[in-house]
Amino acid sequence: MLKEDSVKLAAADLHELLRVWEIPTACGSRKSHLRHVMFREESRWPGYYFRADFPDMDEVNWKCFVNSVYDPKTEQWTMKKVPVINLPV
Numbered sequence: 001m002l003k004e005d006s007v008k009l010a011a012a013d014l015h016e017l018l019r020v021w022e023i024p025t026a027c028g029s030r031k032s033h034l035r036h037v038m039f040r041e042e043s044r045w046p047g048y049y050f051r052a053d054f055p056d057m058d059e060v061n062w063k064c065f066v067n068s069v070y071d072p073k074t075e076q077w078t079m080k081k082v083p084v085i086n087l088p089v
Contacts, residue, residue, distance in 0.1 A: 002027060036066045039079045 006024060011017035042058035043050045064081045071078070 035077050
C-alpha cells in the first residue's frame with residue numbers, strides 16, 4: 001500500500017519536496033536490508049540478529065559480506081556471499 005500511495009504524494013514547498021523524495025529511497029533501502037536478512041542463514045546473540053529458523057551461531061558462514069543486485073525490469077533480486085579479506089595491519 002505504501003508503494004501505491006507514494007506515487008500520489010505532493011509537496012507545497014522545497015522542504016516537503018525533500019521529504020517526499022526521501023520516501024522511495026527509504027523504502028528501497030528497507031527492502032534491500034530485509035532481503036539481506038532473509039538471505040543469511042545464521043544467528044547472532046539475541047537482540048542483535050536472531051532467526052528462529054536458524055537459532056545457532058555459525059561463525060564460519062557469518063564472516064562474509066552479502067552483495068545484492070536488484071533488476072527493476074524483472075523485479076528480481078540476485079544475492080551472493082562474498083568472503084571477507086582481512087588486510088594486514
